[in-house]
């Protein structure tokens with residue numbers, strides 16, 4: 001993988017830790033599990049112009065699991081949509097970075113999300129509009145594994161499959177946990193891959209911490225012409241920071257203990273060191 005994409009992933013992971021620690025709380029686990037995906041999307045696969053966020057020729061992202069806003073905000077700031085100092089305003093009154101994405105507030109955010117399930121339908125709508133305009137742009141629809149409990153997801157998936165909407169790349173963050181426990185204990189998802197295949201999707205499963213595997217899967221999804229497409233990302237909630245991967249309740253983390261803050265400081269320090277070293281070789 002291009003060194004720049006590797007560095008971008010590290011910067012995004014650092015920023016997530018930094019902004020949430022500064023805020024004092026936030027959706028950490030489900031933001032960290034998407035770091036590598038966002039690095040590949042914005043570092044390699046997507047068409048966009050940070051100076052003209054509404055550029056007609058852009059690809060779209062619908063982060064249906066909107067509580068993972070911090071991974072998107074960190075990526076957008078690293079890619080030049082707005083200054084990094086804005087990250088420290090997460091959740092402030094009047095901020096351009098609300099806890100869940102709002103298309104009226106943040107440059108680069110095309111769809112408001114947060115009520116789980118709904119992004120699947122809005123993404124299907126955007127993809128339909130793009131097809132009607134004969135656009136060759138893509139919609140990247142990012143859905144949580146717990147979010148799949150929402151029946152609305154399956155309505156939208158039926159629609160996408162029926163109309164062979166290959167311009168809407170459905171990406172499921174299979175981090176095995178949702179808000180208050182393991183998905184298998186809340187509502188057992190069984191095999192997400194098998195379900196998506198049964199719904200008519202061309203479906204691939206890849207390790208969600210592997211930049212090359214994600215990149216190859218997206219490239220392959222783009223080559224599919226005769227069906228809807230899905231990538232199941234096999235991820236770890238809290239991915240990339242051992243302490244948070246192992247923390248049982250890592251959905252929304254409070255930075256109010258010495259232990260959590262020490263682990264965050266340690267992770268930030270090692271990421272910073274790696275970023276500085278790697279940037280010398282670019």
Ligand SMILES: Cc1ncc(C[n+]2csc(CCOP(=O)(O)OP(=O)(O)O)c2C)c(N)n1
Nearest residue numbers: 030067114115116144145146147177178179
């Ligand atoms: C309609 C709706 N119901 C409940 C919630 C509260 N909620 C926020 S995140 C979450 C868990 C989502 O789990 P998952 O999709 O697996 O997200 P991840 O593990 O990636 O954080 C829930 C229930 C919500 N945002 N919207």
Ligand SMILES: [Mg+2]
Nearest residue numbers: 145146177178
């Ligand atoms: Mg989950």
